[in-house]
Amino acid sequence: MPHEQWEIWLDTQISPIIAKWMNEYTGYVVKSSYSLNLHFLKDSEIYYRAKAAGNVILVSKDADFPILITRLGAPPKLINIKIGNCDNRTLWAFLKPNxxxxxxxxxxxxxxxxxLE
Structure with missing residues (x-):
């Protein structure tokens, strides 16, 4: 499946600037929870919206998404980031190589x- 058919959605705790950098680096459509207007929703609601959208990869630090996807299945798929609180440049330096x-x-x-640990 060509990558043009997939979107990457960043969870609320990840800055929209990371979405911009990730889009430029990967060539994928990368959207922040703010641009999707999801930042006020519960994780389960975000999961169901991503599931309805189809080929979505969530990127999150949140422990609830692995539980939801394990219990309810994919899509969406998940890149689960295992890094503590840090500034945007530190987070991008952590993400970029992998x-x-x-x-x-x-x-x-x-x-x-x-x-990603």
Whole structure:
């Protein structure tokens, strides 16, 4: 499935600037929860909206999304970030070396959750 058919949605705790940088770096459509107007919703509501949208990869630090996807299935798929609170540059430095391979795993395989630690 070509990558143009997939969108990446960043969870609320990840700054919209990361969406911009990730879009420029990966070539994927990357949207922040703010641009999607999801920042005020519960995780379960975000999950169901992403499921309805189809080929969505959520990027989140939130422990609730792995539980939801394990229990209810994909889509959406998840890149689960295991890093504490940090500034945007530190987060991007953490993500950048591994984000393309994490996305490829989500897009090209049956793996539902990829953890970045």
């Amino acid at each position: 984000i393309l391979s994490a996305i490829d795993i989500c897009v090209l395989s049956d793996v539902e959750i990829v953890e």
